[in-house]
Amino acid sequence: MMNLLYYHNMKKTFNYIASALIVATSLVGCTNLDETLYDQVASQNYYNTKSDVIRAVLRPFEHGYWSVQSRQVLNEETADQLITPTREDWWDDGGRWARLHRHQWLTTNGEAQSEYNGCFQGIMQANLVIEDLQNRSASRFGFTDTEFNNLKAQNRVLRAWFYIRLLDAFRNVPLAVSYYDTEKNSKGQVEPRKIYDFIESELKAVIPELTKKTSNGGNQNIQGQWTQAGAAALLVRLYLNAKVYIGEAHYNDCERVAQDILDGKYGSYSLADRWDAAFDWNNETCDEVIFAFPGSAGYSHWHYTGDMYWWSVPSRAKDWLKDTKNKQGDHNIKYSASPSYNPKGERYDFELGMPIARFKDYPSDVRLKKYKNLGNNKREGLFIYGKISYTDENGNPQYLKDHNGKYTLDLRDAVGRFGATDGDKWLASADSKLENGDDNSGWMFVKYPLYSDDETGQLEADYCEIRLPEVIYSLAECKLRKGDTAAAAKLLNSVRKRNYPSSDWSSALYQPEGTAQLNMKELLNEWGREFFAEGRRRIDLIRFDKFLSAWWDKPADADNHTLIFPFHRDIIGAAHGALKQNPGYHD
Incomplete structure (x- = not known):
């Protein structure tokens, strides 16, 4: 039970906790695990009321929520389903997005630095709360033992969640279990098995609490x-x-x-x-x-930020969505689906990528409807494609244009310099790569609804x-x-049924409930459909031994060192020699 501020409305609590807690102000340097990482006045004077305890427990959660942005970039841009092509004069960024997609990251790029720093900052914030509550009693603050044990367990689970992310991205990381006594923390990396065992034991221990x-x-x-x-x-x-x-x-x-x-x-x-x-x-x-x-x-x-779902729609989408009054700034054209066709209109035959084609393997999928706000906090469809019509403030019918306002958008499942070319026409050249895209390149998507200013569900x-x-x-x-294909199919079908009209179940569901064939290749495709753009594609590819393979605008990796990310030189430098670079990368 944490029914006070948090469980009553954690949404509002997040807003003031960030500034209210002085206990977090000294955590910015926590990637150096040899430092003394705390303010001596933090916990000695902070815990006075039940609300103080709840606010302290919550602070690492707000940081954890913020930190998912870096994970989204690393797990989707490096995989086969989402891309950020250059949009004429936009989105080159020194080749960053092409490097990520092609697995050409370097130690100096710092592509994974924010994930490392963000996770360890969260771990040290959680360690602080875990240790503070260990030294305090439930009765002092008016909690029952059950309530207080639940409170103490919260940050242990959150810490395990951070460690799963670190294990996923880097494998070889330090183990930090204390905020106050850094002698309890490893001086450098430990073997992945030790991190794995720690996560497992922590989760098993706290579940009953x-x-x-x-x-x-x-x-x-x-x-x-x-x-x-x-x-x-x-x-x-x-x-x-x-x-x-x-x-x-x-x-x-x-x-x-x-x-x-x-x-x-x-x-x-x-x-x-x-x-x-x-x-x-x-x-x-x-x-x-x-x-x-x-x-x-x-x-x-x-x-609802640029690194996640705010920039997966056209740059002028506010004219269409009528969400101009929020404080998120303009939309942008960062994310698109990796293409299924070349600029000549010829379908690719890659085993990986081509997510729109994978959805279209079952053409009655309701997610293939063009995204539309229906009013009254309702929407339909997942994808944005073709021309996008709207009514302007004077009541005139319009179509969305590119970010420079030169041509009417006509989004297609291909990457090229299409410009004002109508969607039913294609280009003469099949050349297609991340560097030669434009605003029309790739279907876009709305995973979380983008309701209008007039709807109470906007950003909720x-x-x-x-x-x-x-x-x-x-x-x-x-x-x-x-080898239990029938049982696997039945489980998947229990979810998939909602995506297709019941009249199509005979063809859309897996055998024996339908005629669709299930195997490991199709299962990976199905993971991609169900969890499209949810920040997990990279680990699914790795588990299926496909992350190193070729797909659109990515050759097969020369070796397997890109299965994990390098440490930026600033991270290694902050560890004063205790941290070694991951295999396959230069120091």
């Missing part, structure tokens, strides 16, 4: 809280990728925990009847959502970090890997 969701109607007053199911779902993530992390398969463990979640051992959850319910403005009422960071207009809503969606389909798909993968 966490709240268990026992009723339907979404997370509601426990939104933003790590619950038993949330911690168990992190174990599912850890076990599913164990072979990648430590070279040891743990699919049986993954299957066991995933099945327990589905059986209700850790709480009551169920699939929504539409694909977008878990991302909608009122997703705190959605029983599919296992863990989400609360977001709200006027407060924290970090997923919580950021859904874990939802039930992840558990279902993980279990299905475990079963498919051991």
